[in-house]
Amino acid sequence: MKRAIMPALAAGLCLWLSPAFAGKPAGQPAADAGLSIIARKTIEAHVEFLASDALEGREAGKPGGRVAAEYIRAELKKNGVKPFFDTYLQRFEAYSPAREKGGAFQVHPDSIAAYKRLSAHRKLRLQNVVGYIEGRQSNEFVVLGAHYDHLGVDDLLVGDPIYNGADDNASSVAALLQVAQAFAASGKKPQRSIIFAFWDGEEINYLGSEYFVQSFGNPAHIKANINLDMVGREGLMPVLYPEFSIPEATPENTATGSQLHLLYTEDLAAAAAHLQAAIRDGGLQIAPRPAVIARRSRGSDYFAFTLRGVPVLWFFTGLHPDYHTPGDEADRLNLDKVTEIAKATYLAALYLANT
Numbered sequence: 001m002k003r004a005i006m007p008a009l010a011a012g013l014c015l016w017l018s019p020a021f022a023g024k025p026a027g028q029p030a031a032d033a034g035l036s037i038i039a040r041k042t043i044e045a046h047v048e049f050l051a052s053d054a055l056e057g058r059e060a061g062k063p064g065g066r067v068a069a070e071y072i073r074a075e076l077k078k079n080g081v082k083p084f085f086d087t088y089l090q091r092f093e094a095y096s097p098a099r100e101k102g103g104a105f106q107v108h109p110d111s112i113a114a115y116k117r118l119s120a121h122r123k124l125r126l127q128n129v130v131g132y133i134e135g136r137q138s139n140e141f142v143v144l145g146a147h148y149d150h151l152g153v154d155d156l157l158v159g160d161p162i163y164n165g166a167d168d169n170a171s172s173v174a175a176l177l178q179v180a181q182a183f184a185a186s187g188k189k190p191q192r193s194i195i196f197a198f199w200d201g202e203e204i205n206y207l208g209s210e211y212f213v214q215s216f217g218n219p220a221h222i223k224a225n226i227n228l229d230m231v232g233r234e235g236l237m238p239v240l241y242p243e244f245s246i247p248e249a250t251p252e253n254t255a256t257g258s259q260l261h262l263l264y265t266e267d268l269a270a271a272a273a274h275l276q277a278a279i280r281d282g283g284l285q286i287a288p289r290p291a292v293i294a295r296r297s298r299g300s301d302y303f304a305f306t307l308r309g310v311p312v313l314w315f316f317t318g319l320h321p322d323y324h325t326p327g328d329e330a331d332r333l334n335l336d337k338v339t340e341i342a343k344a345t346y347l348a349a350l351y352l353a354n355t
């Protein structure tokens, strides 16, 4: 795998460095038609809407989740990003046994068939929102994904009952909407098609991403997945999984407030290194902390991709005390940081779509 990918990465180096970064001194903003589209005020507007109390925590299958999906769909359409399917909405169903029987919601046809044979089972209607920028090659894709669902409302909570999910994951949806707009506005036709996928049901069992990959056809046509999940705060990379290898902190990778956990599967080690150089050379105000993520680890929507051998990059700014609490509010986000991460995502997508 590595040997096969290395010549391609070497050949793509020039593309990576130009036109955005060739010859740019560090600290100088790069000139790029797409990059210049990405703006803090647009990201702020997306986050303020998606994380508002009116959307009631964007729970999968609930009205607030459906409004979020409609908002994302309308933004893609307004900005000239085409629907990937006949429409932008990829509707699907998930099933589980009755609540008292336990068992998670599933989208695999075998699981659904088995649950339907039970005397009591549950059904959830969900929808991914999926747009794309067409590439020159018809059967090669890079998938950029971020889940838009969150935890909804808990009426039994004392005080604020709404899980607004500003960091988790309105931050990433806002960033990805800007990246999609940037590609559409740049007029660039990449080598590979770039899919912009906004997943439903992540907080339940990674349902949206799993359904998409499961129904995609041959996953070998997906050359990479860039996953964004929680990109607006500052926190720890939890050692949830023994497979994560976390590097020691150094002055370079722990700049206060600007750290980005840049996680990657080993087959994207060269891409991750190039991205770090591009972040530095472009003067982006984020400090990447790279770490390898193993294929068996679960933690976000990238899992559906690693499971099928698709190379993955995951952008993540870490766990913080407001994680999965009603305190995950829009006014606590670092919007400058989200903006810089959106730019880094654009550069990473440009590279992976052309290499």
Ligand SMILES: [Zn+2]
Binding pocket: 147, 168, 169, 202, 229, 230
């Ligand atoms: Zn999340």
